[in-house]
Amino acid sequence: MAELRIEDLAVSVDGKLIINGVSFGVRSGEVLALMGPNGSGKTTLFMTIAGHPRYNVVRGKVMLDGEDIVKLPPEERFLRGLMVAFQTPTVVPEVRLSTLITAMINKINGRKLTDPAPPSLVNSLMKGIQEVGLTPAHLSRGINHGFSGGEMKRSEILQLLMVKPKVALIDEPDSGLDVDGVFAVGKALLSLANSGTAIVLTTHSAKILHVVKPTRVLVLNRGRIAAEGGMELVEEIEKVGYENFLKAR
Ligand SMILES: Nc1ncnc2c1ncn2[C@@H]1O[C@H](COP(=O)(O)OP(=O)(O)OP(=O)(O)O)[C@@H](O)[C@H]1O
Ligand SMILES: [Mg+2]
Helix, strand or coil, X not given: CCEEEEEEEEEEECCEEEEEEEEEEEECCXXXXXXXXXXXXXXXXXXXXXXXXXXXXXXXXXXECCXXXXXXXXXXXXXXXXXXXXXXXXXXXXXXXXXXXXXXXXXHCCCCCCCCCCHHHHXXXXXXXXXXXXXXXXXXXXXXXXXXXXXXXXXXXXXXXXXXXXXXXXXXXXXXXXXXXXXXHHHHHHHHHHCCCEEEEECCCHHHHHHHCCCEEEEEECCEEEEEECHHHHHHHHHHCCHHHHCCC
């Protein structure tokens, strides 16, 4: 059983306080939906948990399975089971998507990054691309090189499905996806949670949440948690927007 626990986290970027006292926890198999208006700090929270050096932890803890990982470099956090799917994925034309996925699996299994993909990985890759709606051709292209917006999102989900991390932070997996894509990615995330991954996901749309069915919903506003509950919060946001959450509740 894996657990990510964020305790009283405060984060500044270029000297400006963006996250101010956020606490929450998520365990294996749970899906935590993190909602909140543009600029409320969702991506900042994920980047900080991932260990991006631009984000300065002013106070608080990032506990993964009881260990405070807040001072560890990003690679160590990945090796301990933490993985992020980015809101704006990076394009790396020189490295094939299949090479990246093979290297991640090799790293986790203590092999050399450049070792060939084991046959079991090749089989799961073929299943995975079907699940997320990509093709073998995408695997042979540079990472996200010339990928459409939706294809980049599908590629991020494919990477998660292959690695099966203990904890996945997934930043707007549905932005730019067509209707079928939202359903396919939602189902893929549900199966990832059912296989034991703890998921925190951000979104601006209720559609994917109707597929993924989050265990809990948090609403972030100006770097603080404004509300915590279930799907009733999502329904309220759909009906009247964030208005009620911008005031203190
Ligand atoms: N260097 C900086 N100086 C000042 N403010 C910054 C700086 N970097 C980030 N911010 C601010 O931090 C806030 C939080 O940004 P973040 O990307 O975390 O929001 P978000 O909740 O993910 O929004 P979205 O829903 O649009 O993705 C934004 O208002 C952003 O402008
Ligand atoms: Mg964001």
